[in-house]
Amino acid sequence: MKKAGLLILIFIFFGIDLFAQKDLVMSQYMYNRYTINPAFAGNRETTSLFGTFRKKWAGVNKSPNGQYFSGHAPLKKESIAVGVEIYNQQIAVTGQTGFSFSYTYRIPLANNQKLAFSLSGGAAFRYANWSDVFLLDELRPDESFASNESKIAPIMGFGAAWYSNSYFVGFSIPSFFHYDAYVDETSSFSLDKANYLFTGGYLFNLSNKFGVQPTFLARLTTSETTIVDINATLIYGNMIWLGASYRTTKEYVALVGYQITPQLRFSYSFDYTTGDLATYNNGTHEIALQFDFGFKVNSPNPKFF
Numbered sequence: 001m002k003k004a005g006l007l008i009l010i011f012i013f014f015g016i017d018l019f020a021q022k023d024l025v026m027s028q029y030m031y032n033r034y035t036i037n038p039a040f041a042g043n044r045e046t047t048s049l050f051g052t053f054r055k056k057w058a059g060v061n062k063s064p065n066g067q068y069f070s071g072h073a074p075l076k077k078e079s080i081a082v083g084v085e086i087y088n089q090q091i092a093v094t095g096q097t098g099f100s101f102s103y104t105y106r107i108p109l110a111n112n113q114k115l116a117f118s119l120s121g122g123a124a125f126r127y128a129n130w131s132d133v134f135l136l137d138e139l140r141p142d143e144s145f146a147s148n149e150s151k152i153a154p155i156m157g158f159g160a161a162w163y164s165n166s167y168f169v170g171f172s173i174p175s176f177f178h179y180d181a182y183v184d185e186t187s188s189f190s191l192d193k194a195n196y197l198f199t200g201g202y203l204f205n206l207s208n209k210f211g212v213q214p215t216f217l218a219r220l221t222t223s224e225t226t227i228v229d230i231n232a233t234l235i236y237g238n239m240i241w242l243g244a245s246y247r248t249t250k251e252y253v254a255l256v257g258y259q260i261t262p263q264l265r266f267s268y269s270f271d272y273t274t275g276d277l278a279t280y281n282n283g284t285h286e287i288a289l290q291f292d293f294g295f296k297v298n299s300p301n302p303k304f305f
Helices: 002-018
Strands: 048-055 065-074 080-091 094-108 114-128 149-163 167-173 177-179 187-189 196-202 210-220 227-236 240-247 251-259 264-273 284-292
Touching: 080 114, 094 149, 149 177, 227 251
Parallel strands: none
Antiparallel strands: 048 065, 048 284, 065 080, 080 094, 094 114, 114 149, 149 167, 167 196, 177 187, 196 210, 210 227, 227 240, 240 251, 251 264, 264 284
């Protein structure tokens, strides 16, 4: 039990950055960019649904896990798009469940390009089940861990994006509000503690069958270390994807995807950690499904852009 208690503390202190501001970290961000930037709402030019399950550090009891669902679509007036996301995530005895709605204004440009700006808002319900903490079998529960806690925190974010049939760039702030779990357990409007996300990618058509899509995601904060994710995906016949990523948190990611039908896509990724926790876990698994209604996309590669 000593080991289990120690791992719980490790998850809380080293895993909290992954779930601190609503932005559940996902390895497959490049395949559904709405998950990190609401300005990409409607970019598939049809109603698009996406769901994923992520299990971090598999094989370890109470290791972090999260579930995420989103839906977004352009309205009848195609300059307007809306979206919604719902998520749930746990780290040891702590966790949160939240939702957010987004409104996006899109400006059409030449050559099927669009410039988009978005605002999003919602709430996160945070909890800590301290009564589940037992550090030693022979000890009774400590009175310090006798009660559970719950809080409600606001979410308000912003996004901007510029994209076409072959490339995209974006900037977003998942939430302007910062939740401090260690000082006063309150949320406050704080730009200096917000996460700033930058992303981009380009699709190179090598032939009628093959394409290569390099992408990147940079997560910047003024108080923590910057995290950069670099990916390259090989695409065959607009049906099969094979990709690899490197994250500056000493993680390597392998990705595979398959377009089951013209509307339904399945993808899987495996993260391998090479840092201090590498010997304590069996990697991170992420499974995702995406379903698109209709076919309004005027693009030679509608499954990806």
